[in-house]
Amino acid sequence: MTYLFTSESVSEGHPDKVADAISDAVLDLVMREQNPALRCACETLVTTNRVVVAGEFKGVLHKEEVESAVRRVIKDIGYEQSGFDWRTVEITNLLHAQSADIALGTDTFGAGDQGLMFGYACNETDNYMPSAIYWSHRIVEALTSIRKNLLVAWLGPDAKSQVTFEYDANNKPVRITKVVCSTQHSESVGIDTVRSTIELIIRSLLPEKYIDANTEFYINPTGRFVIGGPDGDTGLTGRKIIVDTYGGYAPHGGGAFSGKDPTKVDRSAAYMMRYLAKNIVASGQATWATVQISYAIGIEKPMSFYVESDGDSAALTTWIQDNVDLTPRGIINRFDLFRPIYSSTTNYGHFGKADLPWEAVDLF
Numbered sequence: 001m002t003y004l005f006t007s008e009s010v011s012e013g014h015p016d017k018v019a020d021a022i023s024d025a026v027l028d029l030v031m032r033e034q035n036p037a038l039r040c041a042c043e044t045l046v047t048t049n050r051v052v053v054a055g056e057f058k059g060v061l062h063k064e065e066v067e068s069a070v071r072r073v074i075k076d077i078g079y080e081q082s083g084f085d086w087r088t089v090e091i092t093n094l095l096h097a098q099s100a101d102i103a104l105g106t107d108t109f110g111a112g113d114q115g116l117m118f119g120y121a122c123n124e125t126d127n128y129m130p131s132a133i134y135w136s137h138r139i140v141e142a143l144t145s146i147r148k149n150l151l152v153a154w155l156g157p158d159a160k161s162q163v164t165f166e167y168d169a170n171n172k173p174v175r176i177t178k179v180v181c182s183t184q185h186s187e188s189v190g191i192d193t194v195r196s197t198i199e200l201i202i203r204s205l206l207p208e209k210y211i212d213a214n215t216e217f218y219i220n221p222t223g224r225f226v227i228g229g230p231d232g233d234t235g236l237t238g239r240k241i242i243v244d245t246y247g248g249y250a251p252h253g254g255g256a257f258s259g260k261d262p263t264k265v266d267r268s269a270a271y272m273m274r275y276l277a278k279n280i281v282a283s284g285q286a287t288w289a290t291v292q293i294s295y296a297i298g299i300e301k302p303m304s305f306y307v308e309s310d311g312d313s314a315a316l317t318t319w320i321q322d323n324v325d326l327t328p329r330g331i332i333n334r335f336d337l338f339r340p341i342y343s344s345t346t347n348y349g350h351f352g353k354a355d356l357p358w359e360a361v362d363l364f
Contacts, residue, residue: 004177006164007132008249011140012347013077013157013184013228015235019044021346022051023078023237023259026095028340030059036338037107039098043261044237046230048083054094054163055259067091071180076247078148083231094155111295112264113255116304119273120250121281122288124173127352127359128278131173135206135245136161137348142205143183143198152197156184158228174208180218184228190260195219220289244350245270250290257350262337263328265295271358272331276307278321279363293326300327306330324363 010017022044030040039058051070072085105227121128139161147155162180165173176242179202185194198219203211205281229235238256242248255266262268273291280289286309294303305326307316320326325334332338345356 001169002174003167004164005130005132005167005249006171006178007130007136007242007249008160008162008180009133009136009140009243009247009348010161010240011144011159011183013079013144013158014160014240015046015158015230015233016237016239016349017235018046018077018079018230019235019237020240020258021073021343022046022053022070023055024346026053026057026061026343027068027261027342029065029069029260030061031342032056033059034339035059036332038261038338039263040094040259040261041098041264042237044235044259046084046364048231048234049085049088050090050092052092052094056096056098056364058098061095063093066093079229081156081229081231084229085228089362096249103184104136108298108300109263109327109332110300111269111328113266113297114295115255115266116253116292116294117255117265117269117273118245118251119270119275119277119291120254120289121202121274121277121315123281127354128281129349129352130246130249132163132165133138133243133249133349134352135163135176136247137352138205139163139181141348142201143181143274145307146201152201153361154186154189154194155360156186156226156228158184158225158232173210175212176206176215177318178218179206180221182220182222182225184225185220187226191220191223194225224277246351251292253292256272258342258346262335265331266299268328268331268335268337269295269326269336271337271350271356272326275335275358275360276324276363278359279361280307280309280311280316282361283364285309285316285364286313288315295328300329302326 023042026042042055125134164178257267260267277289289309
């Protein structure tokens with residue numbers, strides 16, 4: 001039986017991603033001392049010409065440098081619009097010291113909270129990610145590059161993509177049936193120009209083997225998209241968890257990543273699960289793998305762990321439990337997570353980027 005599967009991605013100018021980027025920038029400020037005693041859990045709200053940051057931290061964090069980081073993030077994304085401008089945006093800083101009760105668990109490197117985390121990998125793409133999310137990321141990433149290199153002057157920072165793949169009876173992706181893309185644009189350009197230009201860009205990006213005469217393109221389906229970003233819609237940290245992971249092709253434990261230091265297993269354990277799944281597939285022991293782990297707050301050892309794959313899942317589960325340190329401290333040490341690397345993870349997925357330590361293929 002054939003089936004269709006769809007994933008979406010968003011650009012760095014999407015309001016939720018603006019919020020994620022600010023949260024990760026604040027986290028990197030805390031992490032710059034590379035001290036395992038540091039903690040951060042930063043949440044951000046963005047709306048019309050206003051940013052609110054809240055949460056808790058342990059370490060050195062001056063209000064002036066937080067404001068500077070917020071403005072830098074917004075400037076780097078490219079917002080100089082009347083409704084959201086890095087130079088004039090109002091910033092409210094509600095960050096405060098970490099709760100002493102939470103510190104009881106994290107200071108001893110027990111898990112920062114209870115919860116479950118998943119990892120996934122498959123052999124569909126060169127970075128072991130599912131096809132729909134892989135190509136959804138590439139579309140908005142390309143639009144950002146084109147905009148920042150001034151190749152298309154009317155492109156705005158806010159954009160979304162969505163790709164639908166058809167799979168055959170053997171669970172192999174065989175064609176793209178539909179592509180959806182909405183992008184912010186300047187008022188001076190007409191919708192026909194937007195649609196023809198963006199479709200041409202996307203067609204040049206996607207592999208010819210997946211595109212045919214029946215592939216449908218929906219570019220800015222509502223028409224005009226001038227007001228975008230936080231001026232068009234409120235953004236919050238942690239609302240793009242499926243974009244950040246596997247595009248819905250694998251289970252998700254529900255925890256967000258951005259703004260959280262590595263004692264928060266929502267983030268660090270999800271990175272470890274991706275590492276394990278990718279190494280299983282890259283070593284040829286399976287063509288796909290889903291890995292799950294769970295924790296209790298303040299407890300080092302996981303509550304549960306399993307591997308599901310089309311390989312010898314039971315043997316893989318046992319080997320990993322016997323040979324890999326799955327405690328929060330073990331994960332942090334393996335990937336050297338107390339350092340300011342988190343802004344590089346914010347956009348276009350936390351997985352599949354070769355320069356991130358949990359993407360290494362060195363386990364087996």
